[in-house]
Amino acid sequence: MNIKEEVITKAKEAKKAAKALANISSVLKNKALLAMADELERSTEEILAANREDMDFGRDNGLPEPLLDRLLLTEERIEGMAQGLREVAQLDDPIGEVLEMKKRPNGLKIGQVRVPLGVIGIIYEARPNVTADAAGLCLKSGNAVLLRGGSNAINSNKAITNVLAKAAYEAGLPEGVVQLVESTDREAVQVMFKLNKYLDVLIPRGGAGLIQAVVNNSTVPVIETGVGNxxxxxxxxxxxxxxxxxxxxxxxxxxxxxxxxxxxxxxxxxxxxxxxxxxxxxxxxxxxxxxxxxxxxxxxxxxxxxxxxxxxxxxxxxxxxxxxxxxxxxxxxxxxxxxxxxxxxxxxxxxxxxxxxxxxxxxxxxxxxxxxxTDGGQFGLGAEIGISTQKLHARGPMGINQLTTNKYIIYGNGQIRE
The missing domain is CATH 3.40.309.10 (Aldehyde Dehydrogenase; Chain A, domain 2)
Structure with missing residues (x-):
């Protein structure tokens, strides 16, 4: 399978999974999140072994010390990732929340209800903890997620994604809700930029260069996370x-x-x-x-x-x-x-x-x-998908509510417009 085929195939699977996930109960989603947390901890040695490969590659290629720190996984950090999933499971499910309901003079009852975005594509750099945070937040908010991490963390991301996807599926979620684009070629990102048919939104998480590349080239709507000066x-x-x-x-x-x-x-x-x-x-x-x-x-x-x-x-x-x-x-x-x-x-x-x-x-x-x-966990969001510095849709740490949109629901009793 070539690079384009890999991305499109996984995006199609995510789209199919998102339709099923949108109407799955809170009980089942929480069950899956807790199973994912448990499996992360059970797989600690496997994940750390994969991370050691990435760390060795990073050192050999002169990755700066602060970036090595972002890449590094420890038992404590994996426990933190698992705890983040458990905290997300404890949050109120935003899907189906009625935001308002008003009665019009003609008798129509018009309201808004919170619904998932659909399929969220996330492009990020050497932060393997993002893999778990993104998966947990997306699933809780009823979204399928297509992840594409940086080449520096590819082995860590593969190990984490495999653990999470397996646990989610065995807990009863549809296959394909959590996927990783394994190609580290930049062509994979270019393909994601144009997948409006399958991706509902793209979220870049990383440095200024990555963010601007996504913002300037994507035809898929982008939620822009921010550089922090x-x-x-x-x-x-x-x-x-x-x-x-x-x-x-x-x-x-x-x-x-x-x-x-x-x-x-x-x-x-x-x-x-x-x-x-x-x-x-x-x-x-x-x-x-x-x-x-x-x-x-x-x-x-x-x-x-x-x-x-x-x-x-x-x-x-x-x-x-x-x-x-x-x-x-x-x-x-x-x-x-x-x-x-x-x-x-x-x-x-x-x-x-x-x-x-x-x-x-x-x-x-x-x-x-x-x-x-300024962090989703510190703000009581369980985790975060990133820190948005834009003003449309979301701003600040983005938790489960920021991964939803609204739709109008209207109850009538035979009204017709004159």
């Missing part, structure tokens, strides 16, 4: 101990993810006190600091930040720092460079906090907390 602003009225802890967490807790902070903005009134402390802490965490000219005057041996740095999602142990005159200058900087993912202010001043919440245009806006919380 995230900022934290330390106000003049911030608790500096809190500011230090949040800064270190937002930058270094896990660097290769879209909700990690990439630029730190510091009010000039506290810059001389705060910058030496935080930069020393960051260097202790092996973080390269780049700064504006005002930062360089306060702390020695700081590399100059360029215009490009302010616009860069590093996904690495690199942080750009800028001293600003006030909240308005911080807001102006964020407005210019933000990718509208996650932004934070650290302040004890309620008025400033509220102004920040009101004026910052982003999917998630924080007061006195780390941007690392």
């Amino acid at each position: 995230c900022h934290t602003y330390i106000d003049s009225e911030a608790d500096l101990d809190m500011a230090k802890d949040i800064t270190i967490n937002a930058k270094t807790q896990r660097t290769g993810v879209c909700n990690s902070m990439e630029t730190l903005l510091v009010h000039e009134d506290i810059a001389e006190e705060f910058l030496p402390i935080i930069i020393e802490e960051l260097k202790n965490k092996d973080t390269l600091v780049k700064g504006c000219s005002r930062v360089q005057k306060i702390v020695d041996n700081i590399e100059a930040a360029t215009e490009e740095d302010w616009a860069t999602e590093y996904l690495d142990y690199i942080l750009a720092i800028r001293v600003v005159n006030d909240l308005d200058e911080a807001l102006s900087h964020i407005d210019k460079y933000s990718t509208k993912h996650s932004e934070a202010i650290i302040t004890e001043n309620y008025t400033k906090a509220q102004k920040f919440l009101d004026l910052v245009d982003a999917a998630a806006v924080y007061v006195n907390a780390s941007t690392r919380f």
